[in-house]
Amino acid sequence: MKIDLYSAAGEKAGDVTLNTEIFGAKINEDLMHRAIVMRLANRRTPVAHSLTRGEINATTKKAFRQKGTGRARRGAMSTNIVRGGGVTHGPRNDANYSKTMPKKERRAALFSSLSVQAKEKNIFALEKFESTEPKTKMFADLLAKFPTAKKYLFVISTKNEVFQKSAANVPGVTVVLANYVNPYDVLHAEKVCFLKDALPKIEETFLDKK
Numbered sequence: 001m002k003i004d005l006y007s008a009a010g011e012k013a014g015d016v017t018l019n020t021e022i023f024g025a026k027i028n029e030d031l032m033h034r035a036i037v038m039r040l041a042n043r044r045t046p047v048a049h050s051l052t053r054g055e056i057n058a059t060t061k062k063a064f065r066q067k068g069t070g071r072a073r074r075g076a077m078s079t080n081i082v083r084g085g086g087v088t089h090g091p092r093n094d095a096n097y098s099k100t101m102p103k104k105e106r107r108a109a110l111f112s113s114l115s116v117q118a119k120e121k122n123i124f125a126l127e128k129f130e131s132t133e134p135k136t137k138m139f140a141d142l143l144a145k146f147p148t149a150k151k152y153l154f155v156i157s158t159k160n161e162v163f164q165k166s167a168a169n170v171p172g173v174t175v176v177l178a179n180y181v182n183p184y185d186v187l188h189a190e191k192v193c194f195l196k197d198a199l200p201k202i203e204e205t206f207l208d209k210k
Contacts, residue, residue, distance in 0.1 A: 003123050005196065008130040010145030016125045016196065019203055023118040025111035032116075035109035035183040038099040046097070050090030053078040058085070107206055113183040114192075123192045125199070126154075134165035143170065146193065153189035155181055157201040179205040 001024055007013040018024070056078035063074040080088045101109070117123050124147065131138055143152070151172045156163060159177065167173045176185055178194075178201035186192060194202075 001118060003118070003121075003125055005125045005127060006146065008126075008128050008142075010142045013127060016199065018118060018123070018199070019207075021207060022111050022202060023114050023123070025108070025115045027115055027119075028108060028112045031105055031109040032112050032183050032187065034101060035106060035113075036187065038101055039182060039184045041097045041099045044097045046091065046093045046095045048091035049093035050087035052088075052090075053080060053086030056084075056086045109183045110181065110186070110206065113186040117186060117189075117192050122149075122190065123194065125194045125196050127196050129160075129163045129166070129195070131162055131166060134162055134168075136166055136169050139163075139166040140170055143173070147191055149190035151188065151190045153185050153192045155192065155194045155198045155202070157195060157198040163195075178202050 001018045001020055002015040003018060004012055005014045005016045053076070058076070058078040060076070063077060064071065066073060077085065079085045114123075129139075129142070146152075149172075152174070154163075154167060154173065154175045155178050156175060157178050164175050167175050174185055174189065176182075178198040181202065
């Protein structure tokens with residue numbers, strides 16, 4: 001399987017062969033769905049918080065005498081059936097929504113998502129980014145020469161401050177390190193661009209060494 005390779009000037013400079021073990025894997029929609037749900041759940045930060053009856057700062061004074069009023073016996077004022085009392089089964093800001101998946105399933109989900117994008121011809125490669133300092137305009141001009149899309153994912157091999165800062169202010173662009181690429185970012189993008197040196201890094205990170 002081959003994809004287009006673009007030069008630093010944004011012109012087609014040939015093609016690159018993709019590893020079919022990663023980009024031609026069997027597509028498993030269930031694993032991709034579970035991987036995305038896991039990522040969204042793990043970055044969820046609960047904010048809503050209600051107090052239980054044990055946390056309510058209510059008086060412990062008896063509301064009225066036990067007998068002789070004709071009313072039912074009155075218990076604690078912090079109970080959930082009294083206005084201002086505690087909430088039963090309410091939202092808590094210490095709730096744990098985290099999920100996990102086995103390593104093999106996570107990798108299979110990643111390979112499935114990359115294979116989907118490769119099958120739909122949404123993946124291309126870039127030789128390098130030539131700039132000695134962060135230049136948003138230079139990056140935007142380069143982006144205009146690539147296949148049109150509203151959302152791009154750029155995969156780089158190692159931290160590159162110049163590239164990352166150049167892309168930081170461009171709308172619809174996400175930059176991720178090769179060893180942190182994940183199904184959510186891959187499927188969320190309309191076009192996925194690998195810097196040429198990121199492809200070997202993907203193989204080194206996610207394929208078992210034989």
